[in-house]
Amino acid sequence: MSNLYSNFFSPQRMGEANSLEYSTLHEDDVDEVVAFMAAHFYPREPISTGLHMTYEDNKEWIHSSARDWVKSGVSVVAREPTTKKVAGSILATILTRDQSNTYAKALTSPKTKVKTLHTVLSVLETAVDFFARYEKVNRILELAMITVAEEHGGRGVGKRLVQESERRGQVLGCQLATAQATAVPSQRLLYRLGYESLYTMDYTTFEIAGDHVFDMDRMLGTPSAKVMARLIDQEVKK
Numbered sequence: 232m233s234n235l236y237s238n239f240f241s242p243q244r245m246g247e248a249n250s251l252e253y254s255t256l257h258e259d260d261v262d263e264v265v266a267f268m269a270a271h272f273y274p275r276e277p278i279s280t281g282l283h284m285t286y287e288d289n290k291e292w293i294h295s296s297a298r299d300w301v302k303s304g305v306s307v308v309a310r311e312p313t314t315k316k317v318a319g320s321i322l323a324t325i326l327t328r329d330q331s332n333t334y335a336k337a338l339t340s341p342k343t344k345v346k347t348l349h350t351v352l353s354v355l356e357t358a359v360d361f362f363a364r365y366e367k368v369n370r371i372l373e374l375a376m377i378t379v380a381e382e383h384g385g386r387g388v389g390k391r392l393v394q395e396s397e398r399r400g401q402v403l404g405c406q407l408a409t410a411q412a413t414a415v416p417s418q419r420l421l422y423r424l425g426y427e428s429l430y431t432m433d434y435t436t437f438e439i440a441g442d443h444v445f446d447m448d449r450m451l452g453t454p455s456a457k458v459m460a461r462l463i464d465q466e467v468k469k
């Protein structure tokens with residue numbers, strides 16, 4: 232086994248996920264977490280890179296959306312215990328039968344790129360009608376954006392962030408967790424946690440008004456986005 236391989240997968244590295252501090256995101260944390268995502272999410276997430284979208288393009292809506300998401304009480308931040316530096320974050324929200332979408336609002340944005348992004352996200356968000364599919368489900372935990380700094384990657388931090396958000400969602404009455412997983416690492420992470428894929432958007436063939444929107448040279452090796460879900464309430468599983 233090469234040194235690189237053994238370092239990456241050593242129990243010590245995996246154990247590091249447990250040495251971080253995980254707390255519910257509050258409004259006061261939003262600017263810091265969005266700045267963290269500007270450095271660690273936008274340059275490494277395929278839809279952003281494939282649409283040539285930077286944090287600057289997303290700035291307006293991400294700050295206001297993050298504030299909304301934080302209110303749900305299911306968004307989580309991981310910090311280094313001594314320095315309190317952000318190591319990872321998950322932005323999530325709760326969907327209900329009355330409020331069943333997150334992205335429709337931004338479809339009216341005057342910025343073309345933002346509109347394209349939200350068209351893509353809306354297609355993914357509405358591809359599976361979970362409320363119709365599961366009669367007993369009234370509250371859905373929607374995992375929106377997950378980010379782990381590269382220096383903390385591959386140590387279970389992403390997995391733990393999903394579990395922390397799920398736990399909060401369960402306490403708040405969510406019966407199902409969903410995610411629009413746009414990158415291979417997040418798809419694999421969710422498969423490992425028992426999520427199943429219910430819809431696939433092929434990046435190569437996806438079109439808006441007859442135009443292919445993704446620059447396939449910049450999709451970071453990810454061929455498709457997947458809508459993934461897992462029941463998190465034992466009662467609904469019966």
Ligand SMILES: CC(C)(COP(=O)(O)OP(=O)(O)OC[C@H]1O[C@@H](n2cnc3c(N)ncnc32)[C@H](O)[C@@H]1OP(=O)(O)O)[C@@H](O)C(=O)NCCC(=O)NCCS
Nearest residue numbers: 276378379384385386387388389390413414416417419420
């Ligand atoms: C996706 C991301 C959050 C993963 O975080 P992470 O802390 O490295 O993930 P974990 O260590 O918890 O890994 C959990 C599982 O994910 C999978 N995984 C993680 N990184 C991977 C990679 N680079 N390639 C393939 N699979 C990967 C593995 O299956 C792993 O489980 P295993 O080791 O038991 O097989 C991180 O890579 C990231 O921030 N990426 C940039 C932003 C992004 O694309 N977010 C997702 C958009 S939906």
